Amino acid sequence: MKLHLKIWRQKNRKAQGQLVNYTLENVNPHMSFLEMLDTLNEQLIVNKEEPVEFDHDCREGICGQCGVVINGNAHGPLENTTTCQLHMREFKDGETVLIEPFRAKGFPVKKDLKVDRSAFDRIISAGGYVSVNTGQAPEANTIPVSHETAEAAFDSAACIGCGACVATCKNGSAALFTSAKITQLAILPQSQEERKERALKMIAQMDAEDFGHCSNTEACEVECPQGISVLNIARMNYEYNRASFLKFKK
Amino acid sequence: MNTLSRKIVMAATGLFLCFFLLIHCLGNMQLFMEPEHARLSFNAYSHFLTGNPLVKMVSYVLYASIIGHAIYALIITSKNKASGGTYKKDNRGRASKWYSRNMGVLGTVVLIFIVLHFQNFWYVYKFGQIGLDANGNKDLYAVVVAAFQELWLVVVYVIAMIALCYHLVHGITSGVRTLGLFHPKFVRWVNIVGVAYSVIICAGFAAMPIFIYITNLNN
Ligand code: HEM
Ligand code: SF4
Numbered sequence A: 001m002k003l004h005l006k007i008w009r010q011k012n013r014k015a016q017g018q019l020v021n022y023t024l025e026n027v028n029p030h031m032s033f034l035e036m037l038d039t040l041n042e043q044l045i046v047n048k049e050e051p052v053e054f055d056h057d058c059r060e061g062i063c064g065q066c067g068v069v070i071n072g073n074a075h076g077p078l079e080n081t082t083t084c085q086l087h088m089r090e091f092k093d094g095e096t097v098l099i100e101p102f103r104a105k106g107f108p109v110k111k112d113l114k115v116d117r118s119a120f121d122r123i124i125s126a127g128g129y130v131s132v133n134t135g136q137a138p139e140a141n142t143i144p145v146s147h148e149t150a151e152a153a154f155d156s157a158a159c160i161g162c163g164a165c166v167a168t169c170k171n172g173s174a175a176l177f178t179s180a181k182i183t184q185l186a187i188l189p190q191s192q193e194e195r196k197e198r199a200l201k202m203i204a205q206m207d208a209e210d211f212g213h214c215s216n217t218e219a220c221e222v223e224c225p226q227g228i229s230v231l232n233i234a235r236m237n238y239e240y241n242r243a244s245f246l247k248f249k250k
Numbered sequence B: 001m002n003t004l005s006r007k008i009v010m011a012a013t014g015l016f017l018c019f020f021l022l023i024h025c026l027g028n029m030q031l032f033m034e035p036e037h038a039r040l041s042f043n044a045y046s047h048f049l050t051g052n053p054l055v056k057m058v059s060y061v062l063y064a065s066i067i068g069h070a071i072y073a074l075i076i077t078s079k080n081k082a083s084g085g086t087y088k089k090d091n092r093g094r095a096s097k098w099y100s101r102n103m104g105v106l107g108t109v110v111l112i113f114i115v116l117h118f119q120n121f122w123y124v125y126k127f128g129q130i131g132l133d134a135n136g137n138k139d140l141y142a143v144v145v146a147a148f149q150e151l152w153l154v155v156v157y158v159i160a161m162i163a164l165c166y167h168l169v170h171g172i173t174s175g176v177r178t179l180g181l182f183h184p185k186f187v188r189w190v191n192i193v194g195v196a197y198s199v200i201i202c203a204g205f206a207a208m209p210i211f212i213y214i215t216n217l218n219n
C-alpha cells in the first residue's frame, strides 16, 4: 500500500518544528507502525536526509517507550493499543497519516517525535517504592494477601508509563499514571508504612512537573493501552484526603 | 494549594449548590398550584425565607459558594489550558463526552443566568417596588408571573437549564469522585442518581416559566 505521511520534525527542544510531507510506497499491511517508520528512515538515509527520531524499545507492548499521536489520537486509531502493536492494516491504501509527538506542558519535545517523559521518573522517585531492608528473601506466605487484593494491585500495576493518558487529556493531567502508581502500593500490606507520605509526596511531585488538574473526562482510560481504570484517580483522591486528615509526621 | 485541593473546593462548593437547588426546586413547586392559592402560599414561603436567621446563614454560604466556585473554575480552567497540549489534527474528542470537556463554558452560561435571575427576582424582592398580597406579604408571585409573560425570558431560562443539566450530569459524578469515592458499586449508583437528579431538577425548573407563560397566554 501507499501512504502520505505528515510528520512533525523539530531539530531540538528550542527549535520551531513543522509538519513535513513524505510519501511511502510499498508499505506492507502486516508491518507494525514502527516498522513503517523504520522503512521511511531507511529511505531517508539512502537519500542522505536525517531520519525521523522516535522512542521505542520492546516493540511488544510492554515497556511503554513508544508512543506518538497518529491522526489526532495517542497511539493511533485503535483504543487500548500501543503504537508498536498497531499494524498498517488499520490504514487505507493512499491514506494521509499525520504523526505528531505527545504534547503537554509536562512533556517537552526533545526532537521530532521524541518527548521528555522524565517527569514520570521523578514522580516515581518521590515515593513510588517500598523502603525495606531486603536481606534474605522472606517466606512468601508470612504476609497474607488475598487473591482479590493481589489482582486489584496487579490491575493498577499494569500501567507501563507510556504517557498516553497525559497526551490524551485536554488538561495535560498525569492523574491516571500517578494514581495507578499510588493505588498499586496503597492496597498491599507490605507498603502501608509509607502510605500517607507516599501519596502526598507523589502528588506534590506531579504538581511540580506542571501537569494539569483532572476533570474526570475519562478520556485517559479509553486511550490507555492497559485500560487502567479512572477509579484509580478517585482512589488517589481518597488517599490524598486520608493523608491530609491524618497528617503524616516526618 | 495543589491540583487536588483546588478540585476539592470545586466539588464541595458545587455539591453544596446541588443540595441548595433541590430545596429551591421543591419550594418553587408551589408555582404550579391554582393561581390565587399559589400567590398566597408562594409569597408566605418567600416571606418566611427572608425572616428566618438559619436560612439567612445558609444564604451567605450560598453566595460564598457561587463566588468561590466561579473563582476556582477560572483558576483551574486557565491552568488546564496552559498544561494541556494542542495538536495539528485533534481527534481526542472520541474518548470523552463533550460536556465533560466544556465545564467552564457550561458554567459560564450558568453564571450569566444566575446574575440575570438575581436581577429578575432577588433584587426586586429586596430593593424594588413591590406590591402586597391579601395577607400583607410582598407579592413576589406577581413579579414572577409578570416576568414570564416575556417569551424571550422563558427561552433564556430554558436554555440555561439545559446548560445546567449538562453541567450537573458531569459535575455530580466528577465531584463525588474528587471527594474520594472509588468503590465501583457506589460509583455506579452515584452515576445513576446524579443523572436522574440533574434531569429531574432541571426539567422541574424549566417547566416553571413554561407553565406560567402558557397559563397566562389569554391575559
Ligand atoms: C448552580 C450552579 C452550579 C452547580 C450546582 C455546579 C456544580 C458543579 C459540580 C458538582 C462540579 C464538580 C466538581 C468536580 O469536578 O470535582 C462542578 C464543576 C465545575 N463547575 Fe460548576 N456548578 C455550578 C455553577 C458553576 C458556575 C457558575 C461555573 C463557572 C463560572 C461553574 C464552573 C465549573 C467548572 C469549570 C467545573 C469543572 C472543574 C473541572 O473540570 O476541573 N459551575 N460544578
Ligand atoms: S495509565 Fe495507561 S496511558 Fe497512562 S502511562 Fe500508564 S499505561 Fe500509559
Ligand code: FES
Pocket: A055, A056, A057, A058, A059, A060, A061, A062, A063, A064, A065, A066, A067, A082, A083, A084, A085
Ligand atoms: S516499544 Fe515497548 S511498548 Fe511499544
